[in-house]
Amino acid sequence: MSRELENSKISEAIPTLSKLLSNNKGAFWQSLINYTDAATTFNEMISLAAIRKKALKSGDIPMPSGLDSTLRIALIGGNSLYPLSSLLEHVVSLKIGRAEIFTGDFNNYRAEIVDTSSKLYQFNPDIVVLLPDNSICRYTGTINDLDEDIYKASESLGSDLFGLCSILQNEIGAETILCNYIPSPYFDLGPLRTRSLASDWNFKKLVNLYLGSKAPNFVHILDLEFLAYRIGGLASKDEKSFFESKQLCSPTLQVALAKEIVHIIEGRKASAKKVLVLDLDNTLWGGIIGDDGIDGIELGDTSPRGEAFKALQTYILSLTRRGLLLGICSKNDYENAIEPFRRHPEMVLREGHIVSFKANWKPKAQNLIEMANELNLGLESFVFVDDNPAEVENVRQFAPSVASILLGPDPSEYVRQLQDSRLFERSSITKEDLNRTDNYQMESARRSLLVSSLDMDSYLSSLEMVGTIKKFNKIDLPRITQLINKSNQFNLTTRRRSETELEDIMTNPSYTSFSLRLSDRFGDHGLISVVICRAVDDSVLEIDTWLMSCRVLNRQVEEVVFNEIVELGRTIGARKIKGFYKPTKKNSMVKDLYTMLGFDPVDSPQDSVEFELSIDAASHKATHISITGRE
Amino acid sequence: MDSLQDKVLRQLQEIFDELFLDEIIVTPELAATEVEEWDSLTHISLVIMVEERFGIKFRVGEVEATKNVGEFINIIAERMNRLDG
Numbered sequence: 209m210s211r212e213l214e215n216s217k218i219s220e221a222i223p224t225l226s227k228l229l230s231n232n233k234g235a236f237w238q239s240l241i242n243y244t245d246a247a248t249t250f251n252e253m254i255s256l257a258a259i260r261k262k263a264l265k266s267g268d269i270p271m272p273s274g275l276d277s278t279l280r281i282a283l284i285g286g287n288s289l290y291p292l293s294s295l296l297e298h299v300v301s302l303k304i305g306r307a308e309i310f311t312g313d314f315n316n317y318r319a320e321i322v323d324t325s326s327k328l329y330q331f332n333p334d335i336v337v338l339l340p341d342n343s344i345c346r347y348t349g350t351i352n353d354l355d356e357d358i359y360k361a362s363e364s365l366g367s368d369l370f371g372l373c374s375i376l377q378n379e380i381g382a383e384t385i386l387c388n389y390i391p392s393p394y395f396d397l398g399p400l401r402t403r404s405l406a407s408d409w410n411f412k413k414l415v416n417l418y419l420g421s422k423a424p425n426f427v428h429i430l431d432l433e434f435l436a437y438r439i440g441g442l443a444s445k446d447e448k449s450f451f452e453s454k455q456l457c458s459p460t461l462q463v464a465l466a467k468e469i470v471h472i473i474e475g476r477k478a479s480a481k482k483v484l485v486l487d488l489d490n491t492l493w494g495g496i497i498g499d500d501g502i503d504g505i506e507l508g509d510t511s512p513r514g515e516a517f518k519a520l521q522t523y524i525l526s527l528t529r530r531g532l533l534l535g536i537c538s539k540n541d542y543e544n545a546i547e548p549f550r551r552h553p554e555m556v557l558r559e560g561h562i563v564s565f566k567a568n569w570k571p572k573a574q575n576l577i578e579m580a581n582e583l584n585l586g587l588e589s590f591v592f593v594d595d596n597p598a599e600v601e602n603v604r605q606f607a608p609s610v611a612s613i614l615l616g617p618d619p620s621e622y623v624r625q626l627q628d629s630r631l632f633e634r635s636s637i638t639k640e641d642l643n644r645t646d647n648y649q650m651e652s653a654r655r656s657l658l659v660s661s662l663d664m665d666s667y668l669s670s671l672e673m674v675g676t677i678k679k680f681n682k683i684d685l686p687r688i689t690q691l692i693n694k695s696n697q698f699n700l701t702t703r704r705r706s707e708t709e710l711e712d713i714m715t716n717p718s719y720t721s722f723s724l725r726l727s728d729r730f731g732d733h734g735l736i737s738v739v740i741c742r743a744v745d746d747s748v749l750e751i752d753t754w755l756m757s758c759r760v761l762n763r764q765v766e767e768v769v770f771n772e773i774v775e776l777g778r779t780i781g782a783r784k785i786k787g788f789y790k791p792t793k794k795n796s797m798v799k800d801l802y803t804m805l806g807f808d809p810v811d812s813p814q815d816s817v818e819f820e821l822s823i824d825a826a827s828h829k830a831t832h833i834s835i836t837g838r839e
Numbered sequence: 840m841d842s843l844q845d846k847v848l849r850q851l852q853e854i855f856d857e858l859f860l861d862e863i864i865v866t867p868e869l870a871a872t873e874v875e876e877w878d879s880l881t882h883i884s885l886v887i888m889v890e891e892r893f894g895i896k897f898r899v900g901e902v903e904a905t906k907n908v909g910e911f912i913n914i915i916a917e918r919m920n921r922l923d924g
Contacts (some may be wrong), residue, residue, distance in 0.1 A: 222857060251891045254858035254884050262860055290880045291887070448899045449887070459887045 214658070218246050225259050229269070237272045241302050243765060250459035253466075254291070257298035277305040279473070282333035282382070284312030284320055286341020287456040292498040295466035296337075298606055303470050314454055315341055319371050324379055326419070334664025335468055336376050337430075338371055338454055339387045345415055347406040351397075358405040359414065366418035370427060377426040383708050385472050386423070388416040388432045390457060426708045428472045428635075432457075435464045464471035477704045479694035481611065481631050484527060485576060488545055488567070490595045490614060491622075492557065493517050508554025516619040521556035523623045528561060533583070535564040535814075537575045538594070539599075542567040560607055572599050573606035579778075581757045583757040586696050586794055631835050668764060668832040671728040675768050675833045680714045680721045687735045688723055691755060696794040699755040700787065700801065717751075718743050724769060726760055726833070736760045737769055741776060749773070749782040761797075767829035771804050774826045783823055790816040805829075847893075851912065854888050856900045867909030893919060 221243040225399035228236040240260060244503040247253050263269045279300060289311040300307035310331040312320050317338060320328040328336075347353075347361055373384040391412040401407045405414060416433050423429050436444035439460055457465070489496045494506030498761050506514040528534060534557070538545050545567030549559045559565075564582055566575040572592070580587045588609040594600050595615040603612050615622055615631050626632070680688060689707040696702065705713075713719045724737040737760075740753035751773060755764055777785050786801045789795075803809070806826065807819035844867075852865045859876045863869075871877040878887070886902050889895075889911075895918040905911045 249891055250887050251857075256889060258857055258860060265860060288883075291884050294884070350923075448897065449883075451899050452903070453883050455883075459891065 218243060218252055221247075221252065222255050222259060223785065225256075229259070229263055229266070229592070230259055233269045237302075238270055244299065244302055246459065248463060250291075250295075250463055253295050253298060257294060260298060260301065266748065275301070275305045276677065278308060279304055279306070279335065280308045280310070280331065280333045281311065281469075282310040282328055282331055282336045282474075283339070284317040284328065284336060285339030285387075285456070286315045286343065287339060287450075288314055288408045288454040289339070290453075290540045291459075292462050292466060294457075295463055296469055299466050299470045301471070303474060318372065321375050329380065335473060336373075336380075336382045336485055337385045337386060337387070338369070338373065338376075339531055340389075342389060342456070345389045347411045349406060351404045351406045353399060353406055358411065362411060362414035363418050365415050366422065369419065370422070370424060373427045374424070377471075377708065381708075381712070383426050383428065383476070383706065385428045385430050385469055386419065387421050387432045388479050390432055390436045390444060390461075391416075391441075393436075393445060394660065410666070425711075428476070430468055430472060432461075432465065432466070435468060436461055437462060455727040465691060475635065476635050477693050479534065479589065479696075480690070481591045481732055482694075483533045483535055483563075483579070483583065483591070484524065484632075485535040485537045485579065485590060485592045485610075486524070487594040487596065487599065488536060490539060490619075491593060492521060493548065494554075494619065497541055497548060502547050502552055505548065506549070506551075507552060513619055513646065514554070514620065518556060520619065520626075523626060524694055525561065526554050527626075530632065530633065530634060532776060533563045534561050535579050536562055536578070537588075539569055539572075539573050540567040554766070561686050571602055571606065573603050573610075576607050584697070584761070588696075591629075593626070664762075665832075671726045671763075673726060673763065673833040675765070675835050677722050677768075677772055677835060678725070680710065680723065684723055684735055685710060686715075688738050691735070691738050691757065692753065695755040695757065696792070697758050697797050698761065699753075699792075699795050700751070701753055701790045701800055702792050702795060703753050713740060720749075720780070722752075722772065722776075724765065724772075726763070726765060734759070735759055737765055739769055739773065741773060743780055744786070746781060747783045749777040749780060749785050751785065751787040754787070764829075764831040764833055766801065766805070767831045768833050768835065770827055771831075774823065774828075777823050785821045785823060785826070787819045787821075788816045789819070843919065844912055847912045847915050848908075849890065851889070851908065854885070854892060858885060858888060865908055866868070867912065868907055870907040876898075887914065895919060 225236065225240060225243065228239055240256060240263075244253070244256050248255060259648065264271075279294065279774075281300065283293055283296070284374075293309050293311045297307045297309050310328065312328060312335060315338070320326045323329075345365060347358055349357060349361070369386060373386060376382050376384050387800070389412040391409045395401075397404075397407050397409075400831070401409045405411060413433070416431075420429050420431065437455070444457050444461040446455060446458040456462070486492055489498075492507075492797060494517055495504055497505055507517050508514045509518065524534065536545070542565075546559070548555050549557065549562070564579045566579060568575070572594070576587065576592060580590065586609070587607055590610045591599070592603050592610050592612040594603075594612070594617060597614055600612045600614045603610050610632055613625060614629075615625060616756075678684065686705055689710055691707070692710070693704050715722060719740060719742050721738075721740040722737075723735050725735050726733045736757040738755050739751065742750045742752050744750050754769065765830065773785060787800060787807055789799060792797070802819035802821075807821040808819055810819040810820045848865060855863050856866050857862060858881065859874070861874075861876060863874055870895065871882060886897065893915055895915065897918070902911065903912060905914065906910070
C-alpha cells in the first residue's frame with residue numbers, strides 16, 4: 209500500500225469508527241485494530257485510544273474474545289512515563305488483553321527496584337519496562353582518554369542496568385524490557401564525534417552494543433536507538449517537552465516505542481513462522497514462465513529488474529539459514545514452473561531448497577492446506593507471498609490463519625517488504641533451525657525406505673535410532689522454550705512458558721523435567737521431545753507437559769518417553785502417575801495417547817481429561833530406539 | 840468571513856472531541872480548571888496534539904502561562920501567521 213493511501217485511510221479513521229460505533233458494532237474492533245496498526249502519529253493514536261474508551265464506556269460493544277486476560281505492566285524510568293502509558297495501554301488492550309499499568313515516579317527507578325516494599329513491588333508486575341535516564345549515559349572522563357577506559361566505563365554502565373534487571377527477576381519474577389539509549393543527532397564535536405569513543409554519539413552506541421550483545425535471557429532489549437534511526441534522529445527529539453514534562457523523546461517516537469513494547473511482549477510466547485510459500489511469476493522472477501519461456505523471464509544481473517528479483521531470491525535463501533522452510537505455490541504447469549529451478553543460470557533458489565512444490569491450477573488456499581498436511585505443520589506457521597491481490601484474498605478468506613504478504617508494484621521493494629513484515633523475527637537461532645531443510649529432506653528419504661520395507665517393525669529397526677535423554681540444562685533451554693511455545697499437535701496440555709519460567713522450573717525441586725534427542729542413520733533430528741513432571745506429593749507424579757515434534761511421529765519416541773516417566777516415578781517412590789489431556793483445536797492426535805499407554809481416565813473437569821496409571825501396573829514398552837547418554 | 844481565531848477554535852473543538860471522553864464546548868473563556876478530565880496529564884497530550892495538527896511548535900513555558908482557551912488560540916494563530924508569512 210502506498211504511503212498516500214495509508215494516510216488518506218488513517219485520516220478517515222475517526223469518522224469511520226464513529227459511524228461503526230453507532231451502526232455496525234461487529235466491525236468496530238477489527239477496524240480499530242487495523243487503524244491502530246497503521247497509526248504512526250501521536251494524534252492518530254490518542255484519538256483512537258479515546259474512541260476505544262468511548263466504546264467501552266457506552267457498554268454495548270463487548271470486547272472481542274481472546275482479549276480477556278490481564279497483563280500487569282510496570283513502566284519505570286528516568287523520565288515522565290505519561291503519555292507513553294496511555295499509548296501503551298491502548299495497544300496492549302487491542303493486541304493482548306486488559307492492561308494494568310503502573311507508572312513509576314520520575315527518575316525514581318533505582319529506589320523502586322531496590323526497595324522491596326516500594327509501590328512497584330506492591331503492584332507485582334508480570335513485565336517491567338525500564339527506560340533508564342539519559343543523563344547517566346555519559347562518559348565522565350575526558351575526550352582523549354584511552355579506548356580501554358571508555359570501553360570499561362560503557363560496560364560498567366551496562367552491567368549496572370543488568371544488575372537492576374536481575375533484582376526484578378529474583379525478587380518479583382518479572383521479565384524486564386530494557387530500553388537502550390538514543391544517541392544525540394546533533395553535529396556537536398564535529399570530527400571528534402566519530403573519532404573519540406568518549407563522544408555522546410559513540411559512547412551511547414558502545415553502551416547499546418554492550419546491552420544488546422550481553423543481555424541475559426530474562427532481559428529483552430528494546431532497541432530505541434534503532435527506532436530513532438528508523439524515524440529519523442531529529443524527528444525523535446523534542447527538547448521543549450523534556451523541560452516542560454520530562455519526556456524521553458518526541459511524541460512520534462513514543463508511538464513507535466509503545467508499539468515495540470507490545471511487539472516484544474507478544475513475541476515472548478508467539479510461535480515462529482516455519483514455512484514461506486512463494487508465488488513464481490512476477491514474484492521470484494519478472495514475466496510469465498508459461499508465456500515468456502526460460503529465456504524470456506527477467507532474472508539476474510543483466511537488467512535492473514532482473515537484479516531486483518535475484519536480490520529477493522538471495523534474501524529468501526538467507527531466511528532458510530534461520531530455519532525457514534520454502535514452498536512454491538504457483539498457477540502454472542509443473543514442467544514449466546520447475547524448469548528455471550533446474551536450468552536457469554541466474555536462479556539462486558534451486559529444487560533442493562524447496563520442501564513442497566505446488567505448480568497446478570487449483571485455488572492457492574487449497575494448495576496451502578494440502579502442503580500443511582504433507583509437512584505435518586499448522587497453517588498458522590505459514591507465510592504466503594504473492595504479487596496478485598486476488599490470490600492473497602483467496603488465501604485470506606479460505607486459509608485465514610496463514611499470514612500473507614501482498615507484494616507491491618515495484619520489485620525493488622520486495623526485499624524490504626519481507627524484511628519489514630516482522631514475520632521472520634527470532635530472539636535466538638537454534639542448531640535445529642540451521643538444519644531444518646536437511647531434516648525435511650531426510651524425511652523424504654526415510655519415507656521411501658518405509659515404502660520398500662516390508663513391515664513397520666523392520667523399518668524401525670533399519671533406522672538404527674539412538675535416543676539421548678537429558679535433564680533440562682542451560683544449553684538446551686532456547687530449543688526447549690521454542691518447542692514449548694510452538695508445538696501444537698503432539699502436545700498434551702499446550703502450556704506455553706517463557707525461558708525465564710522454564711529456568712524457575714529447572715531449579716524447583718518439585719519438578720523433574722527432561723528432553724529427548726533422536727538421531728538415526730540418516731541424520732540427527734535434534735531435540736524433539738520435552739516432558740515436565742511435578743511431584744504432587746510423595747505418592748503422585750503428575751505430567752504437567754508432554755510434547756513432541758511431529759516429524760518423529762510413529763517412531764516409538766512416545767514409548768521411550770513413557771518408559772522414562774515411569775522410571776522417574778519409581779525413583780521418587782510414587783505409586784501413581786497422573787496425566788492430562790487438554791483438548792485444543794490442534795492436538796486431537798494425542799487424544800488417546802494415555803489410553804493407548806495403559807492409563808485409565810479418572811475425572812473430566814470441563815476443559816481437560818485426567819488419566820491415572822498405577823506404577824505397579826506399568827509395563828516397560830519395547831522399542832527400536834537405543835538410549836544412550838542418559839543423565 | 841471567519842477570522843483565523845475562529846478557524847483555530849473550530850479545529851480545537853475537533854481535537855477536544857477526539858481527546859476527551861466527555862463532550863466539551865470549547866469557548867475562548869474556557870479554562871482547564873472547569874473541565875474535570877483536563878488535568879496536567881491530558882494537558883500534555885492536548886499540547887502535543889495541537890502542535891502536530893497545526894504543524895507548529897510552542898516555546899518552553901509558553902502554554903503554561905495561558906489562562907484560558909482564548910489566550911491559547913492567540914498563540915496558535917500567531918505561530919500560524921509566522922508560518923504563512
